[in-house]
Amino acid sequence: MKRGLAASGFLSMEASYTNQMEKKPLYVRSYDNERKAFRRVVELPDAVFSEFEAALKSLVYQYSTTDYENRFVTGAAVELLVKCLLELAFTHVDSVGGHAKGIDLSSADLRFSVKAQFGTFSDIRLRNIMGSANTGSTSTLGEWSEATVMLIPNVGLVYGDPESSILQAGLYWAKDALIMRKSAVLEYIQLNPDYVRPLEVPQNDGVVRQVASTSVVATLLADPQYPLLQKAFMRRRSINSRIGQLAELEQLLARGAIDQEKFLQLKEQALRD
Secondary structure, three states, X not given: OHHHHHHHHHHHHHXXXXXXXXXXXXXXXXXXXXXXXXXXXXXXXXXXXXXXXXXHHXXXXXXXXXXXXXXXXXXXXXXXXXXXXXXXXXXOOEEOOOOOOOOOEEOOOOEEEEEEOOOOOOOEEEEEOOOOOOOOOOOOOOOOOOEEEEEEOOOEXXXXXXXXXXXXXXXXXXXXXXXXOHHHHHHHHHHOHHHEEEOOOOOOOOOOOOOHHHHHHHHHOOOOOOHHXXXXXXXXXXXXXXXXXXXXXXXXXXXXXXXXXXXXXXXXXXXXX
């Protein structure tokens, strides 16, 4: 009988231990390589960052994140632009955001996540959890595990990693995401200027000039084997371009950027083109 109780107690302890082991383990590692890589990026010549700013401005101007489709594309494009900075700083990384969870750029000894905002600086969404079974969790311990490069309006490029107690304290769960508070990021920036590279981050003006899929189809149909499809596509694209110009003019008028006389003049020109 006692033996049975002992066995029962052992099984109970074993079950408890197994349950503990099934919990998500804390991911602990050194971020020295990522920090060194970012510091090399910060030391790049001003000419590099002038090009980086211009590329960002062109990206956001052409592919406004007001369009939901464009949000995914601009996010991936920013990752590639940050990859260019790392490459210029003699740090090779591969773009893996399309198939690796939580990581956008990586190599044998580097792992980066890239987050960008093109509006008002707000809390940063680190990880989406839509459809996850862990949406009821309240603890953030161990949930953020990757070095992160943040592109922040009115600030620039900011590096942060899970070893920062300030950033860790700023984590919280929203209904569908792991979030980092803006206040924590601002405090971190103030105390860690070496991990900030000031630059101009463009503001999304809300005008959708191009949609990513349209550019993809235009490239696809440039192949001479699609003459009929290309003719139909270019005809539709011409109509869309004119409609887009008129929509942009209306938005400029509504914002007071142009007056009624200038609006009518530009509208007539758009209809003529």
